[in-house]
Amino acid sequence: MTTSIVINAESGTARQHGAAALRDLIHTAAAKAGQPDVDVQMVAPAQLPRALAAAAQGSTEIWVGGGDGTLRSAAELAMKRDIVLGVLPLGTMNLLARDLNIPLEIENAVAALCASTVAAIDVGRVNQSLFLNKSALGLYPEMVVDRERRRRLFGLNKWPAMIRSAWRAVRRHRMMEITIDHHGQRSEILSPAIVVAVGSYEFNAGRLFNRSDLQSGELTIYVSHEKTWLGSASQLAKLFLGTLQNDPSLQVIKAHSLNIDFRRTKPVANDGEIDMLKGPIRYAVAPKALKVRIPVEPAAS
Incomplete structure (x- = not known):
């Protein structure tokens, strides 16, 4: 066939x-x-x-x-x-x-x-939209929006544009007033960045947003409580170094579903693609919803 x-x-x-x-x-x-x-x-x-x-x-x-x-x-x-x-x-x-x-x-x-086999993996939903790895609010979507602006206006390649946009977003350090509802608990939070991941990340040096379990049936919510741009810059450095899990200003929440509410329309980065959403937004995991091919043995690159 x-x-x-x-x-x-x-x-x-x-x-x-x-x-x-x-x-x-x-x-x-x-x-x-x-x-x-x-x-x-x-x-x-x-x-x-x-x-x-x-x-x-x-x-x-x-x-x-x-x-x-x-x-x-x-x-x-x-x-x-x-x-x-x-x-x-x-x-x-x-x-x-x-x-x-x-x-x-x-x-x-x-x-x-x-030479692969078929397995079913989890995916995430934010309202009706699909995401395969992560959905982010705050710093990351700000970086993506500014990166695309720089590429469009100045003809920059993706990574040079992203480096400049990351620096700008971190220095501006806009804080979000949000409310998170999960497990019957309601928390009002002031944060510069939130990432909702399908499964959980293994923080390894040089490997960003790496996951080993694609069938956990859970979402992991990473909430930054940094109050200064220097603190957020430090968190970004720890992300690249693979030590972010030890950061005391990082809150980690596990949930099958949750609601996040906020004022005004915000950019939300779903796997790097920007959607403009109004709060409240609902997140949920869809366990083993996507059938994919997985190599029997990882082949050498």
């Missing part, structure tokens, strides 16, 4: 290789791994919803390569159609691919997916 592979033609890896070269690379890697019957489509972002729907029609699985928005759309479709999702690491951070132990080199990733 033919495996449909849909690639966001504007993803960083696709542009780096070039459409034709990447298509040939995937075909060659799949044939070498004993799966020569693949249909690789390089699709412009505006055409992705239609291409994904067409690829899923009558299929039991689709493989998808792209960034956060591409994977969210594909995951939503896979859950709706009850089909399997294969993840190719063609985005910037490739958080889901890393969590699934999929190699980051494209040839090895294809080989790993060809």
Whole structure:
């Protein structure tokens, strides 16, 4: 049976290789791994919803390569159609691919997916929107909004723009007045940053937002109680160093669902994609809702 592979033609890896070269690379890697019957489509972002729907029609699985928005759309479709999702690491951070132990080199990733098994993993919901790794309020969405502004106005690449935006957001250090309801408890909190994760993070040096358990059936809410920009800068440094779990100003909450209320509309970063939401917003975990391909053994990159 033919495996449909849909690639966001504007993803960083696709542009780096070039459409034709990447298509040939995937075909060659799949044939070498004993799966020569693949249909690789390089699709412009505006055409992705239609291409994904067409690829899923009558299929039991689709493989998808792209960034956060591409994977969210594909995951939503896979859950709706009850089909399997294969993840190719063609985005910037490739958080889901890393969590699934999929190699980051494209040839090895294809080989790993060809020799993989199927498992069901948890996903998160914020109101009706899906997120696969995290949903964030405060500093992180401020960084993302400013990063995209800088890329649009000044033509900066993603990481240089993000570094400048992170510095600006931390120095401004806007505090949020929010209310969190969970387990029948209501807490009023003043915080610069909140992250709601599907599962929980293992804080390791050089590995951001790393998860090992994708079937915990829980959300983990990380709440910063830092009151100064220097304190938040210190927390960011600890995040990169893998020592954030020891920070006394970080509150960790476990819940299956919760409500977060706030005044005014706020940007919320769902897997790096910005949604403008009004409070209150409701978070919930959907246990084992998404079927994905997981390598039998992590292949070397």
